[in-house]
Amino acid sequence: MTDRFTGRQAIVTGGGSGIGEATCRLFAREGAVVTVLDRDADSAARVAAEIGGRAAVVDVRDADAVTLAVNEAAEAMGGLTDLVNNAGIGTAVPLLNYTDKQWALLIGVNLTGTFYGIRAAGPIMLAAGKGSIVNNASLTAIRPTRGEGPYSAAKAGVLALTQNAALELGPAVRVNAVAPGMIHTPLTEMVVSNDEWRTAAESGTPAGRIGTAEEVAEVIAFLASDAASYVTGQTIVVDGGSVLPSLQSDALLRAISQAGFG
Numbered sequence: 001m002t003d004r005f006t007g008r009q010a011i012v013t014g015g016g017s018g019i020g021e022a023t024c025r026l027f028a029r030e031g032a033v034v035t036v037l038d039r040d041a042d043s044a045a046r047v048a049a050e051i052g053g054r055a056a057v058v059d060v061r062d063a064d065a066v067t068l069a070v071n072e073a074a075e076a077m078g079g080l081t082d083l084v085n086n087a088g089i090g091t092a093v094p095l096l097n098y099t100d101k102q103w104a105l106l107i108g109v110n111l112t113g114t115f116y117g118i119r120a121a122g123p124i125m126l127a128a129g130k131g132s133i134v135n136n137a138s139l140t141a142i143r144p145t146r147g148e149g150p151y152s153a154a155k156a157g158v159l160a161l162t163q164n165a166a167l168e169l170g171p172a173v174r175v176n177a178v179a180p181g182m183i184h185t186p187l188t189e190m191v192v193s194n195d196e197w198r199t200a201a202e203s204g205t206p207a208g209r210i211g212t213a214e215e216v217a218e219v220i221a222f223l224a225s226d227a228a229s230y231v232t233g234q235t236i237v238v239d240g241g242s243v244l245p246s247l248q249s250d251a252l253l254r255a256i257s258q259a260g261f262g
């Protein structure tokens with residue numbers, strides 16, 4: 001086991017479930033003191049208790065509550081070296097059927113919540129002269145998915161925000177993002193537990209399977225770690241290769257290659 005995060009203090013938003021929970025566990029295992037920030041009090045308390053960390057019950061859409069929780073966490077942990085803006089929600093509705101309320105919710109949690117986290121943590125990290133922020137975006141920021149218009153727009157905004165924050169908070173603070181494809185968490189349980197949908201997702205992915213929360217946490221940890229000390233403003237897609245398009249079927253490829261060159 002490595003100890004990449006010894007002496008570091010991290011806040012993980014949405015840390016009570018899925019990718020956020022796996023990230024809390026990995027950071028804590030590798031030495032960090034972790035604040036598990038989530039709107040769900042029970043999940044935050046459960047994960048915090050299991051990793052010996054702190055829980056903060058906050059809705060990331062609430063600017064004042066985010067600022068207060070970030071300041072309290074930094075105070076209680078003796079500093080703040082890492083922020084993982086991971087809290088997010090998704091849904092699928094045809095674009096023209098989205099209501100104002102649904103639009104505001106998706107943008108509010110996924111994009112505005114990420115901004116609030118950066119705005120609260122940035123000054124603390126700049127004052128300390130060091131820090132890392134990793135934002136959890138989505139493959140849908142890069143490749144549209146039917147039914148996920150506001151979610152895609154919010155996540156594309158997260159990528160833009162990542163680049164902007166990297167420019168404005170450097171050199172002291174690095175800011176990067178991950179863009180996961182289909183990952184098995186409570187968010188995607190409905191798709192994963194449906195044989196037809198799961199098979200479709202798996203067959204469109206070179207890795208041949210759906211990813212795990214731990215596999216995304218590993219990439220978040222890499223970006224946060226000193227191993228990525230010269231990486232900022234970047235996004236790593238964690239999708240088993242599903243973004244790679246191919247209109248050429250295996251059968252067509254075989255036929256063409258058997259026909260030979262020329």
Ligand code: NAD
Nearest residue numbers: 014016017018019039059060087088138180182183185187
């Ligand atoms: P999840 O539902 O398992 O976990 C999300 C956590 O965020 C939950 O604990 C939830 O309580 C918390 N949360 C939601 N809204 C919140 C709010 N307003 N304030 C504070 N906490 C809030 O989902 P997950 O799959 O682990 O997703 C984590 C992140 O990864 C999200 O940003 C999601 O968009 C992104 N993502 C997930 C997938 C996937 O396939 N699972 C793919 C791409 C991106």
